[in-house]
Amino acid sequence: MGRHSCCFKQKLRKGLWSPEEDEKLINHITKYGHGCWSSVPKLAGLQRCGKSCRLRWINYLRPDLKRGTFSQQEENLIIELHAVLGNRWSQIAAQLPGRTDNEIKNLWNSSIKKKLKQKGIDPNTHKPLSNAESEEKASGESKSNELTNVEAENSDKGMAIHKSKRASVATENYFENNCNNNMTTPPSTTHEFFLDRFVSSHESSTAACKTSNFPAYFPFQQLNYGSDARLSVNTNTPNNLFLNPNTTTLFSSMSSPTIKPSISLPQVPHQ
DNA sequence: AAGTGGGTCAACCGCGGCCAT
DNA sequence: GATGGCCGCGGTTGACCCACT
Numbered sequence: 001m002g003r004h005s006c007c008f009k010q011k012l013r014k015g016l017w018s019p020e021e022d023e024k025l026i027n028h029i030t031k032y033g034h035g036c037w038s039s040v041p042k043l044a045g046l047q048r049c050g051k052s053c054r055l056r057w058i059n060y061l062r063p064d065l066k067r068g069t070f071s072q073q074e075e076n077l078i079i080e081l082h083a084v085l086g087n088r089w090s091q092i093a094a095q096l097p098g099r100t101d102n103e104i105k106n107l108w109n110s111s112i113k114k115k116l117k118q119k120g121i122d123p124n125t126h127k128p129l130s131n132a133e134s135e136e137k138a139s140g141e142s143k144s145n146e147l148t149n150v151e152a153e154n155s156d157k158g159m160a161i162h163k164s165k166r167a168s169v170a171t172e173n174y175f176e177n178n179c180n181n182n183m184t185t186p187p188s189t190t191h192e193f194f195l196d197r198f199v200s201s202h203e204s205s206t207a208a209c210k211t212s213n214f215p216a217y218f219p220f221q222q223l224n225y226g227s228d229a230r231l232s233v234n235t236n237t238p239n240n241l242f243l244n245p246n247t248t249t250l251f252s253s254m255s256s257p258t259i260k261p262s263i264s265l266p267q268v269p270h271q
Numbered sequence: 272a273a274g275t276g277g278g279t280c281a282a283c284c285g286c287g288g289c290c291a292t
Numbered sequence: 293g294a295t296g297g298c299c300g301c302g303g304t305t306g307a308c309c310c311a312c313t
Contacts, residue, residue: 015306
């Protein structure tokens, strides 16, 4: 485990990529595709490991990357998605065409986190900071605190637990905050249900999205960020709605956990 | 001009999961 | 079922830049 085995076998370059290396990689992939990443450096004439080549291509050289600063709509969408998915950056990135998970992760850590805190929102739980604090005091060990502890622990085993916990707790918090009075489905199971649905279905929907240039369908109730960046729920949405990239609104195909979300193409082409 | 602190971002690291053998 | 190779993911690091003192 750990560092790729090929890195030990040969003396491979590390660190920043030179323009020459970039050119070699671009030339190779545009001609032959990447195929098996482990064979790319050899075929492209690079002194890098396949992993490094893959990363360079995905995060920097891919021609479909948008680059540039994130729009306010994109930021809002990231916040919404993070509230539901937690730190599943690749899944968040899948809903933002031209953006990489690395880019989104960096934006979150460097900018969005801070902005949320300034607005009085806990970036981990997406709850108002004052609420989180008072709940921590009341319960002694709140869920958000639990997350923070796991996060701080930073142990390898803790990470695995943390990953699943954070996403589900974020979802739970979302439903606790917003859904109890509005949704017809019981909150006790919906958060896990929706999360699992999304995780299992997003790949097919994302695949459809990629091939068709349409956004993917989301198995969630509609989420909106108001001007104060608090989540709210609009339940007056018909079934089979979709992610609208222009309004930073998540639509849902779910009005009941017994109804399977349908994956079909929206009528509005992606921007 | 030099030092410093904070922000940004590309790249690396370590791990889990998948798949072939 | 065990093992090893590979891919993809999320967390972390460190270089670089810029504003400020």
